[in-house]
Amino acid sequence: METGREKPSGPARYFEQVQGQRKFRPNYLANEIEEQYEFVYVEETEKFYVYLENYWQDKAERIIREECNDRLVKEFEPARASRVVDTIKTRSYISKHKKDFQPCKYKIPFLNGAYNLETGELEEHSPDDRFTHIIPWTYDPEAECPRIKQFLEEVVENEVDKEKILETIGYSLLADYPYAHALILYGSGRNGKSVLLKLWKKVLSENNYKEEQLQQLESGRFATQSLYRKLAVFNDDLPNTKLETGSTLKSLTGGNEVRAEIKGGEHFEFKNFATPVFACNEIPESNDSTDGFYRRWEIINFPYKFVENPVKENHKQQKSKKELMEELTQDSEIMGLLNEAVSRLEKMKEQGGFTYKTDAEATRTLWKSYSNPLDQFIEICLEQGMTQQDVRELEEDPHQNNISDYQYDFIAKDDLVFLINKYCEHFSSKAPSKTKITRKLKNDSPYYVQEGRTRQMGEDDDRTRVYKFIQFSDEFRDFVFDDNPRPDCPYFFENLRVCARDVLRNYENTQDTKDTLNLGHRIKDYIDEHEDTLVEEQDIIDNLDVDQGKVDKKISELIHDGELYRPKPGVVQTI
Helix, strand or coil: CCCCCCCCCHHHHHEEEECCEEEECHHHHHHHHHHHCCEEEECCCCEEEEEECCEEECCHHHHHHHHHHHHHHHHCCHHHHHHHHHHHHCCCCCEECHHHCCCCCCEEEECCEEEECCCCEEECCCHHHCCCCCECCCCCCCCCCHHHHHHHHHHCCCHHHHHHHHHHHHHCCCCCCCCCCEEEEECCCCCCHHHHHHHHHHHHCHHHEEECCHHHHHHCCCCHHHHCCCCEEEECCCCCCCECCCHHHHHHCCCCEEEEECCCCCEEEEECCCEEEEEECCCCCECCCCHHHHCCEEEEECCCEEECCCCCCCCCEEECCCCHHHHHCCHHHHHHHHHHHHHHHHHHHHHCCCCCCCCHHHHHHHHHHHHCHHHHHHHHHEEECCCHHHHHHHHCCCCCCCCCCCCCCEEEHHHHHHHHHHHHHHCCCCCCCHHHHHHHHHHCCCCCCEEEEECCCCCCCCCEEEEECEEECHHHHHHHCCCCCCCCHHHHHHCCCEECCCCHHHHHHCHHHHHHHHHHHHHHHHHHHCCCCCEEHHHHHHHHCCCHHHHHHHHHHHHHCCCEEEEECCEEEEC
16 A cells, blocks of 8 residues: 655665664665675585676675665664675575585686587576686687797607696686696706796686695695685695695595685585696605505606706707796787697597596606605615625535626726716706715615725726625616617716626626617507507517516606507507
């Protein structure tokens, strides 16, 4: 029934008289605000979102308070605004469970629309996609990035590493984590790692990533909660502090729920989709030796150094470019990079994973070589030799008639130190002192080793200092006589001062070494003969008539070096 009275205007419309008293009605103001905005309150995380600029933003309370201030004018009071906030937050159609507010797994929200990976179409933005982020760039399928491609070719050694980087950039655009994957960018300073990460951060924008150390994620109580709804977690300079565990990393990259603790004792669980990408000069040692830890990682080596005045003869040094960052971050370049990344992501979804994936054992070996090359050298390049007691026992054996003239196995100290330095240099690691090497061999190695001197090195030698009772392993020979021999090593190896049962000084002339030298070429030649088909690894073993362990190892090395790839288990092809 009409009373003829006009409805109140201005702030008065949010009040009414109740038994002679003027009462504020928060629901009146809440209804008006909801006509202008969409809200969602997620109970488990206590996140209160408002849909602004085509995505859900965690600033609903601020927006509501601002609207209250604008509409109530002189009637504004913080307590009244709080009542409006609570009114909207607690409405049943606003409050959601976390599982009902997951972002779309197959779309990428750009400024000009959401790209649908399943249809290949750019669609209108929709609040139903539940994105709490946006990639702050326009998607342009025609855009190109020639300068960024050139940069990647300048900082990594091969096409495979370049593809791994582009695929991981694409992966970091996805609000999902279907494939266990994490990336380490490794190398000494001034080699392009930091430039790449700056570019990557520019692509995602600072709202969409967090900076955390891997060690902090593993040990910090509150570190994981900062990754909620982020696309990537970066660290530009990962410390070499030992990793006591890898359990958090495995949870973050495993697609399962991750526990996040909030200060004050509260906690919630969420599915992480932040891709871990860390840069370091030294890879930290890890107590986690499981395949589950190592199969997640890809290690990208940045072997070159960019300096003002590079040495012409040093191919690992290149001229630095002061204007590089400006060139890489042109809008056209970044949109071109996004186009490249999206195309890689579409390919990954089609084939069910990353194109190039290093197996756990190869990554474990590489990780140990980078994080502790001395331990790795001792483990894989040396083995227990004959001791004086072994020699005496053999001499007493009436069936043994092939005893060396020498009394026991040994390696000259200076020679072993030189080779360890070369090994560390190969993995861009600081060489240990002779004292540290000696202490490690004698007190903390799996071999029985003693120091000594000998005059049995040649007529010009005067009691040469040696490490007694050790010799080189087959893996050491693989390192020296690789398809791409290490600088100085083969020549030095010919003159190596050792005593061993297999007459190691003449080893370079044996058929076994020739097989080691040629195995990589033989594998590639066999695959090239069958270039129109995928080659079974077992066929290679059968046709080359070589020990399976050696073939498996060489194939893993060729895959890591970017010369082969494994499209599916047990099958290889050249790149």
